[in-house]
């Protein structure tokens with residue numbers, strides 16, 4: 001009945017529209033809203049009209065996460081959700097999965113997803129979200145050993161990528177499900193469809209050579225492509241992909257986008273992508289939902305981009321009038337070597353991942369380590385951090401020297417105190433204990449461990465006893481990184497204007513800490529947003545002024561203002577001329593320095609490494 005009525009309405013028959021049951025007794029504006037709704041509902045995939053979006057548990061008088069959202073996605077349109085902050089964009093996508101509350105809720109019969117109403121289907125099964133934007137909020141209190149993949153594969157990690165795809169195991173959780181002895185014809189039919197999707201997509205996304213590798217051996221980018229295939233095998237009708245390009249190398253990005261485009265065009269499934277502001281927008285995207293704090297700007301791509309460009313130009317004009325030029329780097333004499341690699345190799349059975357790598361990293365140098373997904377960047381870093389067992393086995397022609405000593409002559413705990421590291425693996429593995437504060441997490445960076453220690457939360461040193469001047473230096477350093485990258489610096493960077501750091505807590509003889517940063521330092525790490533956690537882990541890497549800083553996907557999950565603040569801090573003294581930095585990223589523009597400032601590039605290709 002509804003459809004018939006709708007058809008009539010779409011022909012624009014005003015008389016019939018006014019006669020529609022339920023519209024009698026409505027005011028003119030209610031009637032026009034109601035008519036507008038019915039028009040919009042036809043062919044709508046998503047429809048939100050004038051709703052606020054709240055966290056569950058918040059009342060309607062609390063500040064909504066998003067205000068007055070008007071967003072209709074129609075069949076055939078290709079949408080990207082773009083966020084100036086990573087967090088807000090992800091929250092919007094999560095609200096489509098029911099993680100947040102819409103008030104007023106989109107009314108039945110169409111509801112939030114009109115396309116699922118005839119015949120009625122459960123949005124829970126039909127709409128899937130795969131997110132690469134954020135790290136898990138909590139991985140529990142224990143540290144899990146992310147370096148396990150570098151050694152001999154343990155029995156429980158033996159499950160291969162192929163096995164993980166077919167439901168006997170939870171993907172990336174590696175728990176065998178109850179074994180089913182006999183299958184019904186429906187189950188068999190579903191399986192054969194899954195198998196066809198699997199064959200098709202693993203071929204298109206270049207995963208076939210990896211199918212029989214243990215899941216834990218896959219690189220970051222390989223794992224991400226595999227997660228997308230797994231989600232598609234469940235045949236959702238709408239797939240929300242948050243930051244599918246993050247962590248993918250330049251050659252895999254167009255391949256994935258091409259696959260997504262053809263899937264979307266045949267609605268198998270419809271796809272909505274979440275993108276970061278700096279990601280290129282694929283040509284086939286026709287519409288954009290731009291998340292700007294608590295507002296959503298939606299419309300045709302060109303219109304939204306034009307509006308955004310004019311807003312951004314105004315902000316940039318304000319910012320450039322007050323910005324300082326970055327502090328030039330110290331002179332370029334050769335610093336002391338922190339790592340010397342000569343003919344270094346890594347092999348798994350017959351698989352040679354690194355072949356004869358020659359590379360020297362010195363104090364005062366900034367390097368961009370490049371290479372396609374699976375080219376061995378993480379493996380190379382794990383040799384330098386000493387986490388890889390093969391860091392000990394470089395003999396004869398092969399040689400690995402770290403901080404002027406052969407690898408075998410320097411203990412792993414000592415290495416951890418000399419290297420500050422941020423990486424997706426470490427971020428996932430870092431324990432989220434219920435009552436560990438931000439200050440304590442930063443303080444673990446001095447000794448490179450994961451368990452807070454010492455009465456000031458600044459560690460106890462490798463000898464277990466810190467002299468008073470070292471205690472003072474460490475406390476001061478925690479305050480310095482908090483002031484450099486903490487919330488007061490985000491405010492500074494989001495408005496475009498420097499805000500006076502009022503409310504400063506006075507600390508006799510030491511670094512001053514604003515109230516905002518002080519409060520932040522007392523918060524529980526586990527309660528922070530994913531972006532805030534990333535910032536804290538960056539501070540942890542920098543706090544001890546280690547000789548070597550390794551920054552692998554360092555901006556993951558951070559909002560724009562956090563990225564700007566952290567970049568500025570890194571460029572303006574956060575790392576000094578006595579420190580070496582290696583940045584791993586698939587995006588040139590993510591590296592805080594450029595070649596004019598002395599940045600050098602080292603590229604891995606087919607196992608070999610060259611300076612480019």
Ligand SMILES: Nc1ncnc2c1ncn2[C@@H]1O[C@H](COP(=O)(O)OP(=O)(O)OP(=O)(O)O)[C@@H](O)[C@H]1O
Pocket residue numbers: 149150151153213216217218219220221222247249348351353371372373374375376377378379380
């Ligand atoms: N235990 C293992 N057995 C076999 N191959 C392995 C093992 N561990 C890692 N590999 C392979 O080593 C290669 C290098 O992996 P690595 O994680 O270093 O790549 P990456 O350059 O960091 O990739 P990404 O850009 O995706 O993060 C990958 O092809 C991976 O599958």
